[in-house]
Amino acid sequence: MKKEIIIIGGGIVGSTAAFYLSRESKDHITLIDSGNGTATRAAAGIICPWLSQRRNMDWYRLTSQGASFYQTLMNDLKKANLSDLPYQQKGTLVFKNKVRLVEKLYHIAKERQKNAEMMGDLSLYPSQEIHDLIPQLEGDQGAVLATGGGRLDGAALLDALQDQFVKNGGTIIKGQASLTKKETVQVNQQELDYDQIILASGAWLPQLLGPLGYQVDISPQKGQLFEVQTDFQTDNWPGCMLHGEIDILPFEKGKLVIGASHENKKGFDLSIDEAIITKMKETATSLIPSLANYSISKVRVGTRAYTSDFLPFYGNLKDNPKIWVASGLGSSGLTSGPFIGWQLTKEMLGQNLNFDPSPYSPEQYIKKIEESSD
Ligand SMILES: Cc1cc2nc3c(=O)[nH]c(=O)nc-3n(C[C@H](O)[C@H](O)[C@H](O)COP(=O)(O)OP(=O)(O)OC[C@H]3O[C@@H](n4cnc5c(N)ncnc54)[C@H](O)[C@@H]3O)c2cc1C
Structure with missing residues (x-):
C-alpha cells in the first residue's frame, strides 16, 4: 500500500526532498507551504564554501x-528536461583589503582544493586584473578567485524543483499547516494523516513542534537584499564577496543582486527597511561608483533560521520516528540545503548515505519538555 508522506515547508530543503522522493518512491507525497518569509525565495546566493x-x-x-x-x-534537473538551469559556475572573487589577508586566504583555499574538485582553479588576483574582469570596480583591493564558485537564483530553483515534483505525481497545498497530537496535519480546514512527515519549515520549526511539547533551538534572522538593473556586461562576472556583509551577485543582462543584511532581534518582520537598503547601496557604490546612476528595482526580504552554535541539523526524531526535521541552515543554506534535502530522502528510503550525519543530529537542538496529553 502507498504510504502518505507529508513535507511541510517548500524552501530549498523541502523542495529538494519533494523532488527526490517523488522520483524514487511510489508513495503519495504532499508538499505544504505557506509561502510566507521563505528564505530561499528571498536569497540569490553565492555557492562557494571553499x-x-x-x-x-x-x-x-x-x-x-x-x-x-x-x-x-543540475544533472538530475537536466535529465528531467530543464534547460534553463538556475545555478551557474561563473567563479567567486573574495576580496581582502590587505595583501597579507589575500595570501592567507589563498593558502587555506589551496589546501582545501586537494579535496574539492568543484572549486576549480584558484588564483590570486591583483587589483589590475580585477579591473580587467570588472571594469566598473574601483579601489585597490586584491582578491582570491575560485573558478568553480557558483551563483544561484533561489526562487528559480524552487520553481524548477516544484514543477518536477508535480510532474512526478506530487501534490502541493498552499497554506499554513499545524501538527496535532493525534499525528495528523491541519491545513486549510482539512485534516491529513501521514505515515512519515518532513518538517523543512526553516525558522518556523519551533512553532510547528511546540504544540507537540518540543523546545527547538532556532532563532529567526531577517535578511534583505536588493536588485539593480544596470547596463554593465555582467554575463561573465564572477560573484563578488566584499568586506563585511555585502556580496555583489551578477546575473545575465546587467542584473545585479546586492546584499544581504543579517538582522537579529527583528523576529519574523518582513518589512523593507529603507535605511538598511540605502546603507548597503552606499557600501556597494563605494566600490562600483557608477551604481549611483541606477535605481533599485526590487527589494527581497526573507527569514533565515539559526541555531545557537550556527550549525544546521537534520534527521529523524528518535522519540518519534515518523517525524523528520531540518533547520538552522543560517546564511549558507543555499549551499547546504539541496544536499540536506537529498540526504533526508535517502535516509527515509533506507538508502546508503556515504556521509556521516551524526554531527548534525537533531537531538542536540530539539528537546521534549512535556509529554503529549493524548
Ligand atoms: C537575503 C538572504 C540572502 C541569502 N544569501 C545566501 C547565500 O548567498 N548563500 C547561501 O548559501 N545561503 C544564503 N541565504 C540562506 C538561505 O537562503 C537559507 O539558509 C535557506 O534558503 C533556508 O532554506 P530552508 O528550506 O531551510 O527554509 P526556507 O527557505 O525559509 O523555507 C521554509 C518554508 O517553510 C514554510 N513554512 C514554515 N512553517 C510552515 C507551516 N507551518 N506551514 C506551511 N509552511 C510553512 C515557510 O513559509 C517557507 O516557505 C540567504 C538568505 C537570505 C534571507
Missing part, C-alpha cells in the same frame, strides 16, 4: 558536500 574562513570543520564538511552536490542536482 573560500570561507569559518573554522568549524563540521560546517565546512557539510557545505563543501553541499556545493559539490549541485553538479548532481
Whole structure:
C-alpha cells in the first residue's frame, strides 16, 4: 500500500526532498507551504564554501558536500528536461583589503582544493586584473578567485524543483499547516494523516513542534537584499564577496543582486527597511561608483533560521520516528540545503548515505519538555 508522506515547508530543503522522493518512491507525497518569509525565495546566493574562513570543520564538511552536490542536482534537473538551469559556475572573487589577508586566504583555499574538485582553479588576483574582469570596480583591493564558485537564483530553483515534483505525481497545498497530537496535519480546514512527515519549515520549526511539547533551538534572522538593473556586461562576472556583509551577485543582462543584511532581534518582520537598503547601496557604490546612476528595482526580504552554535541539523526524531526535521541552515543554506534535502530522502528510503550525519543530529537542538496529553 502507498504510504502518505507529508513535507511541510517548500524552501530549498523541502523542495529538494519533494523532488527526490517523488522520483524514487511510489508513495503519495504532499508538499505544504505557506509561502510566507521563505528564505530561499528571498536569497540569490553565492555557492562557494571553499573560500570561507569559518573554522568549524563540521560546517565546512557539510557545505563543501553541499556545493559539490549541485553538479548532481543540475544533472538530475537536466535529465528531467530543464534547460534553463538556475545555478551557474561563473567563479567567486573574495576580496581582502590587505595583501597579507589575500595570501592567507589563498593558502587555506589551496589546501582545501586537494579535496574539492568543484572549486576549480584558484588564483590570486591583483587589483589590475580585477579591473580587467570588472571594469566598473574601483579601489585597490586584491582578491582570491575560485573558478568553480557558483551563483544561484533561489526562487528559480524552487520553481524548477516544484514543477518536477508535480510532474512526478506530487501534490502541493498552499497554506499554513499545524501538527496535532493525534499525528495528523491541519491545513486549510482539512485534516491529513501521514505515515512519515518532513518538517523543512526553516525558522518556523519551533512553532510547528511546540504544540507537540518540543523546545527547538532556532532563532529567526531577517535578511534583505536588493536588485539593480544596470547596463554593465555582467554575463561573465564572477560573484563578488566584499568586506563585511555585502556580496555583489551578477546575473545575465546587467542584473545585479546586492546584499544581504543579517538582522537579529527583528523576529519574523518582513518589512523593507529603507535605511538598511540605502546603507548597503552606499557600501556597494563605494566600490562600483557608477551604481549611483541606477535605481533599485526590487527589494527581497526573507527569514533565515539559526541555531545557537550556527550549525544546521537534520534527521529523524528518535522519540518519534515518523517525524523528520531540518533547520538552522543560517546564511549558507543555499549551499547546504539541496544536499540536506537529498540526504533526508535517502535516509527515509533506507538508502546508503556515504556521509556521516551524526554531527548534525537533531537531538542536540530539539528537546521534549512535556509529554503529549493524548
Ligand atoms: C537575503 C538572504 C540572502 C541569502 N544569501 C545566501 C547565500 O548567498 N548563500 C547561501 O548559501 N545561503 C544564503 N541565504 C540562506 C538561505 O537562503 C537559507 O539558509 C535557506 O534558503 C533556508 O532554506 P530552508 O528550506 O531551510 O527554509 P526556507 O527557505 O525559509 O523555507 C521554509 C518554508 O517553510 C514554510 N513554512 C514554515 N512553517 C510552515 C507551516 N507551518 N506551514 C506551511 N509552511 C510553512 C515557510 O513559509 C517557507 O516557505 C540567504 C538568505 C537570505 C534571507
